[in-house]
Amino acid sequence: MSMVQVGVIGASGYVGSELIGILMKHEGVDISGISSENNQGAAFSTLYPSFKGQYDAQFESNQEVISKSDVVFICLPHGKSENMVKQCIDEGKKVIDAGADFRLNDLKVYEDWYETAISYPELHGQAVYGLPEMNKEAISQTSLVANPGCYPTSILLGLYPAVSEQLINTDRLIIDAKSGVTGAGKSLSAVTHFANKNEAFKAYKAGTHRHTPEIEEKLGQMGADNVKVSFVPHLLPVNRGILSTIYADLKSGSDSEHIHNLYKKWYANDPFVTVLDYGTLPDISHVTHSNQCHIGLTVDERTQRLIIVSVIDNMQKGAAGQAVQNMNIMMGFNETEGLAMVAPSF
Incomplete structure (x- = not known):
């Protein structure tokens, strides 16, 4: 089985960097590209020195990441994901949105609470709320997952x-x-x-x-x-x-x-x-x-x-870990792939 190509948009933030650490351990994926609005051309390891020598890839443009990826994680603030998701879906990519833009079914409630207008209401109808313990079957069949809030x-x-x-x-x-x-x-x-x-x-x-x-x-x-x-x-x-x-x-x-x-x-x-x-x-x-x-x-x-x-x-079950759990379900991997870690209590 060929490796799934996975890109991370907004990889310079906490959730994006947590994703990189998890995806590096995942045996079924290659990290195809990463982007950052303010750090294009810089190495990931310059922002997170613990990755030096382990992951030194440079931040690229969003379009470069999308074009090279089968699955795209989007780690952007609310109001910033919708246009990016539309582009990914139009290009046949699977998407896990770690932001808030697709979490609510009631779009009027979203607009009121987040003070952000919806541009593509029909796109929101395709999104599945990514709480695997609640929606595992639907997650396995969708191309767009809205990762829950922490x-x-x-x-x-x-x-x-x-x-x-x-x-x-x-x-x-x-x-x-x-x-x-x-x-x-x-x-x-x-x-x-x-x-x-x-x-x-x-x-x-x-x-x-x-x-x-x-x-x-x-x-x-x-x-x-x-x-x-x-x-x-x-x-x-x-x-x-x-x-x-x-x-x-x-x-x-x-x-x-x-x-x-x-x-x-x-x-x-x-x-x-x-x-x-x-x-x-x-x-x-x-x-x-x-x-x-x-x-x-x-x-x-x-x-x-x-x-x-x-x-x-x-940062894990509340964000990046759950996003990878959702990807595993979407792509037919074992649900625990890349995530089997027990934390020490000290």
């Missing part, structure tokens, strides 16, 4: 079994989530400056974060009725990782043993989701630098509330 990945995986089996009320879900600073991207800001972030911890965009409509829409597709989410993200003084704590009111008749057994059975065949023993809560450090999601469950018997704690590495 927060929604941890939250949706945490809620999927309970929502689909109608175990909880979804009209007042409370989600308290924390992310490492790489989730803010590579661009410098006062908020992520070391002197401001070190030894600090704060909430931000309470009730207004752009991942809110993505969470609500996908929960609806999982079977939830009348979804209302209070979502409050926080910025942790760590490089990577997301921990989402989810509070959901149980419907009558649901007990802790039944819920835990349901979760274990639900994810039994998903290689990147691990449901911990009942009452054991996960730690970000146990999934760092891996594509794993760890889920812990406990029931507050006094309030009859299910408490779900879900952790991922925002």
